[in-house]
Amino acid sequence: MAAAQLTASTMTVPARNFALFDGLRPSTVKFASFGTLRPGTLTHKSFKGLVVKAATVVAPKYTSIKPLGDRVLVKIKTIEEKTESGILLPSTAQTKPQGGEVVAVGEGKTIGKAKLEPLVKPGTQVIYSKYAGTELDFNGENHLILKEDDIVGILETDDIKDLKPLNDRVFIKVAEAEEKTAGGLLLTEAAKEKPSVGTVIAVGPGPLDEEGNKKPLTVSPGNTVLYSKYAGNEFKGKDGTNYIALRASDVMAVLS
Numbered sequence: 616m617a618a619a620q621l622t623a624s625t626m627t628v629p630a631r632n633f634a635l636f637d638g639l640r641p642s643t644v645k646f647a648s649f650g651t652l653r654p655g656t657l658t659h660k661s662f663k664g665l666v667v668k669a670a671t672v673v674a675p676k677y678t679s680i681k682p683l684g685d686r687v688l689v690k691i692k693t694i695e696e697k698t699e700s701g702i703l704l705p706s707t708a709q710t711k712p713q714g715g716e717v718v719a720v721g722e723g724k725t726i727g728k729a730k731l732e733p734l735v736k737p738g739t740q741v742i743y744s745k746y747a748g749t750e751l752d753f754n755g756e757n758h759l760i761l762k763e764d765d766i767v768g769i770l771e772t773d774d775i776k777d778l779k780p781l782n783d784r785v786f787i788k789v790a791e792a793e794e795k796t797a798g799g800l801l802l803t804e805a806a807k808e809k810p811s812v813g814t815v816i817a818v819g820p821g822p823l824d825e826e827g828n829k830k831p832l833t834v835s836p837g838n839t840v841l842y843s844k845y846a847g848n849e850f851k852g853k854d855g856t857n858y859i860a861l862r863a864s865d866v867m868a869v870l871s
Contacts, residue, residue: 670750670757680753682760685724687735689715689743691750691757713848714742714770715759724763729827734763734781740770742778742860745848767848767860768819775850775858780819785834785866787813787842789849789857811844812870813859822863832863841868 673680682688692715717740720733735741748761768780780786790812815838821829834840847861 670752672752673754675754678754680719680751680758680760682719682721684721685733685763686721686760687717687733687741687763687766688719688751689741689748689759689761690718691715691759713745713767713850714740716740718758726823726827727825731823731827735766735769742767742770742775742848742850768817774853776816776852776856778817778850778858778860780817780860782819783822783832783863784819784860785815785832785840785863786817786860787840787858788816789813789859790839812839812841814839816858818863834863834866834869839870840866841870842866 680688717735717737719737720735722730723733724731743759743761744765744767747765748759751758751760764782766781767784768778768786770778776788778786815834815836817836818832818834821831824830842859842861843865846865847859850858850860852858
């Protein structure tokens, strides 16, 4: 069978489907030359030259970014490359950060005729939703521009257990998985069902109504609650305790 030939050594695909701003260069996907492809010879090594860059690069001539409205610019926390004991982590084991430091904020949200002050200030350490915002490569560092509503909470210490939720978020300590069945049989790790029950640790001040007033949440710290199984953002504390932060609407019931 004749071998397939790739004639172009490099192909660049511009991100045409994304809205562009003045001074921002769209990210590109580059395919390095594969040379000659023969049946049965295409393996994962053939894609070694594949480079995917997701962040939008801000040209060096621009030295500042001013978010608009209720948007916030966050400098993303560096990914941990080692464990606490000094063991190097492979790239597949490195957890994508969900936190960083606020660098700049917009003028705040407007509801009706009410102008609200920004929820966070520059220098604040925040935790944000996993898939929120747009990544930027600014001054050679990774940043994220996102809306205030995508910020889960403020972190005043270096341990997630001290998270202070914002808006309608609820911060929950996840209950431990059942070790045994109702009949007393021990469950293996693979058979343990992921719990959807936990104890509320902290709650946000509540969402805003049409006049900009806060509506208190219906759950309180200390409540044991049942929440939607696939909702929220999961975190692990320094002591290994599992936590989850989710919207109050994802809490389905209070258990007693």
